[in-house]
Amino acid sequence: MDGSQVPERRMRASDAERDEVLTVLQRAYESGRLDLNEMRERQDKALRGQFVDELPVLVGDLPEGRSLVLGDERQVAPRPRGVAETAPADGGFTISVMSGRDITVESGTREMRNFAWWGGNNFDLTGAMGPGRIVTLTLHAVMGGSTITVPPGVRVVDRSLAIMAGNEVQRDAQGDGSNGTLVLEGFLWWAGNEVKLGQGPAGA
Structure with a gap:
């Protein structure tokens, strides 16, 4: 052996790791650290980001991101006052086959999944x-789609x-992120979802 070291392989980032960074960035925006x-x-x-080592630099200068940079849960910064709770909440999985229903997504929901045919x-x-909130909808659809x-x-x-499909986000429904972020995921085949603008919650 020549004594040379084998280069360390870069580790692929998961959706959960990317979502952690998104949450930190939302909190930093709400606390005024980022415009x-x-x-x-x-x-x-x-x-x-495809690799784990690409993510810490995005939050390294933010107190809210100390736990991701140091890898120590004891270093988690407290959530700033007035920032929406971002603890994971699973809204469940539904199936729509030649049918559909009205679903009101409750406050605090972080993720929801659906398969539509x-x-x-x-x-x-x-x-x-709401400010500081990230909601992920994983919507798989075959010759169908949701609103x-x-x-x-x-x-x-x-x-x-x-594939031969796509989501449609109405122009007035694409906001600046000041009221949270909606992430759309899923596989679409001859299908697509439509995002449209509604009003704020009652009493807002």
Whole structure:
């Protein structure tokens, strides 16, 4: 052996690890550490990140991101006052086969999943979104699709894989992220989901 070291392999990043970074960036924006443009720029880099070592640099200068940089749960920074709770909450999995239903996504929901075949649901997110909140909808569809209603100010990030299909985000439904972020995921085949603008929650 020549004594040379084998280069260390880079580890692939998971969706959960990318979502952790997105949450930190939302909290930093809410606490005034990042302006809206910088938050969005870093979010885009996090969503495109393929390897674990690409993520810490995006939050390394933020107290909210100490636990991700140091890898120590004891270093988690306290959530700033007034920032929406971002603890994971699974909204469940539904199936729509030649049918669909109206679903009101409750506040605190972080993730929801659906498979639609010749059908789809109407998802109402007007009460689920808010500053500092990230909601992921994983919507698989074959010759179908769902309608998603969001309140003003929600940024929509489309990470779906589409074949002869695609999601449609109405122009007035694409917000600046000041009212949270909606992430769309899933496999679409001859299908697509529509995101449209609704009103804010009652009493807002």
